Amino acid sequence: MDLSAAERDAADPLSGYLARFLPAPGVAAYLDGNSLGRPLSASVERVESVMRTQWAERLIRGWDEGWMDLPVRIGDELGRVALGAASGQTVIGDSTTVLLYKVIRAGIGLRPGRDELVIDRDDFPTDRYLVETIAADRGMTVRWIDEGDVTPERVAEVVSERTAVVIVSSIAYRSGFLADIPAITRLVHDAGALILWDLCHSAGVLPHELDAWGVDFAVGCSYKYLNGGPGAPAFAYVRADLQNEFRQPIAGWLGSARPFEMGQGYEPGPGMRRVLSGTPPVLGMVGLQDTLALLDEAGLAGIRAKSIALTEFAIALADELLPDAVLATPRDPDRRGSHITLDHPAFAAIMPRLWERGVIPDFRRPTGIRLGLSPLSTSFAEVELGIHAIAEELAAHR
Numbered sequence: 361m362d363l364s365a366a367e368r369d370a371a372d373p374l375s376g377y378l379a380r381f382l383p384a385p386g387v388a389a390y391l392d393g394n395s396l397g398r399p400l401s402a403s404v405e406r407v408e409s410v411m412r413t414q415w416a417e418r419l420i421r422g423w424d425e426g427w428m429d430l431p432v433r434i435g436d437e438l439g440r441v442a443l444g445a446a447s448g449q450t451v452i453g454d455s456t457t458v459l460l461y462k463v464i465r466a467g468i469g470l471r472p473g474r475d476e477l478v479i480d481r482d483d484f485p486t487d488r489y490l491v492e493t494i495a496a497d498r499g500m501t502v503r504w505i506d507e508g509d510v511t512p513e514r515v516a517e518v519v520s521e522r523t524a525v526v527i528v529s530s531i532a533y534r535s536g537f538l539a540d541i542p543a544i545t546r547l548v549h550d551a552g553a554l555i556l557w558d559l560c561h562s563a564g565v566l567p568h569e570l571d572a573w574g575v576d577f578a579v580g581c582s583y584k585y586l587n588g589g590p591g592a593p594a595f596a597y598v599r600a601d602l603q604n605e606f607r608q609p610i611a612g613w614l615g616s617a618r619p620f621e622m623g624q625g626y627e628p629g630p631g632m633r634r635v636l637s638g639t640p641p642v643l644g645m646v647g648l649q650d651t652l653a654l655l656d657e658a659g660l661a662g663i664r665a666k667s668i669a670l671t672e673f674a675i676a677l678a679d680e681l682l683p684d685a686v687l688a689t690p691r692d693p694d695r696r697g698s699h700i701t702l703d704h705p706a707f708a709a710i711m712p713r714l715w716e717r718g719v720i721p722d723f724r725r726p727t728g729i730r731l732g733l734s735p736l737s738t739s740f741a742e743v744e745l746g747i748h749a750i751a752e753e754l755a756a757h758r
């Protein structure tokens with residue numbers, strides 16, 4: 361190893377941001393920032409202030425004084441800072457699962473006569489379950505991209521003039537494989553179909569250019585690299601020129617054109633409002649603003665550079681200290697997100713010991729340890745300590 365972890369931390373232009381996060385007593389290495397991001401101190405203050413001065417003092421008047429606009433206001437900011445999306449195309453709404461459901465159904469409505477949905481066999485369970493049940497409900501067929509990385513070639517094999525919507529995760533939740541978003545988007549469009557990107561593992565760590573890439577739809581979590589907090593609501597992006605015809609299936613009052621008229625008959629609201637359904641989860645979404653401010657300050661190019669440096673360092677350490685483990689993640693940094701997964705038959709057995717030591721990676725059945733390296737809240741020292749701990753526990757397990 362040419363440089364020690366301490367030298368890497370000392371040379372890291374983003375190291376100053378580590379102190380913006382609340383401390384976690386007893387945690388020596390938090391390596392799961394892609395399952396649940398750490399809280400920013402600023403978010404604690406913001407949530408407290410919203411409770412004390414907005415909720416407590418303004419009471420019901422708070423809705424007219426800004427709460428109702430938060431889904432589109434924070435959505436626009438997220439679009440600008442993290443997605444390469446001009447305003448009016450991003451909202452904060454329900455869970456990722458519910459937004460995926462709404463967008464897939466709306467996408468099917470935009471491609472009448474087409475009866476196939478495309479998804480990857482290895483995609484996150486919620487994405488697959490939704491696609492399978494929607495297909496069953498609508499009498500459609502699922503065309504699977506079989507196990508392995510989602511490359512443009514493999515997507516091209518399954519899209520056709522029958523495809524309505526293709527659903528792909530930008531970064532595979534298990535392997536960390538980063539799909540070629542512009543190339544896949546183009547080839548899906550060449551087949552006349554629509555593309556929905558699940559950005560759960562790329563939002564906040566990868567620069568996106570959704571507008572420039574011509575992406576139709578995107579949905580993603582805000583509690584992973586965006587540090588919105590447990591169960592923080594997800595975001596959806598709908599390209600501007602698709603919004604007029606966009607019809608989603610959960611026709612609630614707050615997605616309607618004139619919610620407070622309480623009138624007869626649903627008429628979809630203007631622009632991204634129509635993606636919404638019910639009352640916005642205000643307390644759940646306000647903290648997201650602090651991460652967005654931080655991303656804006658640090659810049660996604662620098663964040664991506666540190667993400668690559670962290671994963672590169674982790675892979676080099678694993679090569680050296682965990683020679684029996686199998687790297688499930690691409691070695692090419694251009695094809696990799698911000699986590700790496702290592703497989704070893706004894707990993708399941710050593711997980712409890714790691715957690716007892718305050719070393720917190722994720723475990724993915726059957727044999728994968730997943731290290732989620734959130735660039736603004738993870739140090740090189742934590743990566744080193746974590747991989748040394750894994751090596752020690754493996755040795756002790758034998």
Ligand SMILES: *Cc1c(COP(=O)(O)O)cnc(C)c1O
Nearest residue numbers: 455456457484486529533558560
């Ligand atoms: C984390 C994750 C989800 C989570 O969906 P929720 O509705 O927030 O539980 C969905 N898809 C992918 C790819 C994820 O990584």
